[in-house]
C-alpha cells in the first residue's frame with residue numbers, strides 16, 4: 272500500500288502556506304468588517320479573546336432568543352440556551368440545514384459555492400437525502416467498531432505520550448493534539464501514513480470561515496480543495512478496485528448509496544469527515560492540557576479516582592465546546608418563547624453559550640470533572656444531525672486522559688497559550704507546556 276501511495280500522491284498537493292500565513296498575507300488587504308452591535312457575536316476575535324462568554328451571559332439573562340440585524344453576516348437569530356437549541360433541532364423540517372436554503376454555518380452559502388458543489392455534504396442536507404448519506408457512514412462508528420479500533424488508539428496514544436520531551440518546553444497542540452487526531456483519521460481512512468499531515472492541512476483550509484474573505488483567499492482555498500479532491504479521487508479508484516475492507520473509505524465506496532454520489536459529493540463528504548474528525552477532537556485535546564493546568568485540583572481528583580475519567584471527558588468537551596455553532600434556516604414562521612422567527616430567517620444555535628447555561632450547569636465557567644450532569648452538554652448537537660463521530664471522539668479523548676494519568680504526564684503551561692479567532696471551530700493554535708523530568 273505504501274509504495275502505491277507514493278505513486279498516487281507524489282507531487283499532487285502542497286502543505287503551505289498555512290492558513291495563518293495566508294490570512295496574514297491577504298486579510299490585511301481588506302478593511303475589517305464593522306461589528307458595531309453588542310449582541311452581534313459573529314466577530315471571530317470575540318472567540319479568540321473569550322469575550323464572547325460575557326456577551327452570551329447577558330443574552331441568556333435578558334433575551335435567550337434574540338435577533339440582530341444589519342451585521343457583517345446579515346440578520347440572524349441568536350439561540351443561547353440548552354432548552355431552545357434542543358427544541359429547534361428537534362424540528363428539522365421547520366429549521367433546515369440544506370445548503371440550498373443557506374447551509375449550516377453563519378456565513379450564507381454563496382452562489383459560487385453552490386456551483387462548486389461545496390454544499391454536497393450530508394451535514395448540509397435535509398431528509399430524505401441526509402438520512403441516506405448518513406446511513407452510509409454510520410456503521411464505521413458503532414460500539415463494535417470502537418472496540419475494534421481501541422487497541423490501535425491506545426498504542427498510538429502511548430507511543431506519542433512516551434515520545435514527549437521531559438524538562439523542556441514544547442507545544443502540546445503540535446506534538447500531541449495534531450499527532451493523535453491526524454494519525455487516528457489516517458487509521459480510520461486507511462490513509463497512507465506518511466502523507467497523513469495533508470489531512471490536517473486540508474482540514475485547516477476548510478474550517479476557517481475567514482478564508483473566503485478575499486478573492487485571493489477564496490481562489491487559494493479552491494485550489495487546495497481541488498488537490499484534496501484529486502488525492503481522494505485516486506484513493507477512491509484504488510479502493511473501488513480492491514475487495515471491501517472495514518476502513519471508512521472502503522465502506523463508503525462499497526455502500527448502497529455510493530452509486531448516487533458523484534466525485535464532487537464524495538470529495539465534499541471526505542472534507543466533512545476530515546474537518547469533523549480532526550479539528551474538533553484536536554481542540555478538545557489541547558483544552559484538556561490547558562484546563563487540567565488551570566484547574567489542577569480537578570486533575571488530582573482523577574489521579575485519586577480514575578473511574579471519574581469518562582465523566583471528566585464529557586466535562587472537558589462541554590468546557591471547550593470546539594464547534595461554537597451550527598446554523599438552521601426557518602422554512603416557515605415559528606414562534607418560540609414569544610419570539611416569532613419568520614420563514615427564510617437565519618437561526619444560529621450557539622452551543623458555546625448553551626454549554627455555559629447556568630439554568631442547567633452549576634458554576635458553568637468552572638471545570639469540574641465530577642460534575643453530575645456533564646453529559647447534558649450539547650457540544651455534539653442534538654437530533655438527526657447529532658455528531659456521527661461522537662463515540663470515536665470519546666474513545667480518543669478517554670484513552671488520552673487514561674494514559675496521561677497512568678504515565679504521569681502532567682503538562683504545566685509554561686509558555687504561550689493562543690486561541691483561534693474563529694466563529695465556527697474554537698480552540699487553540701498553541702499551548703506551550705513543560706513536563707517534569709521523569
Ligand code: HEM
Pocket residue numbers: 360393394395405543544547548549551552555588592593594597622650651652653654655656657658659660661663664
Ligand atoms: C469532540 C469532538 C467532536 C465534536 C464536539 C463534534 C461536534 C459536532 C457537531 C456540533 C455536529 C453537528 C450536530 C448538529 O447539527 O446537531 C457534528 C456533526 C458531525 N460530526 Fe462531529 N464532532 C466531533 C468529532 C467528530 C469526529 C471524530 C467525526 C468523524 C470521524 C465527526 C464527524 C461528524 C459528521 C460526519 C457530522 C455530520 C452529521 C450529520 O449531519 O448527520 N465528528 N459534530
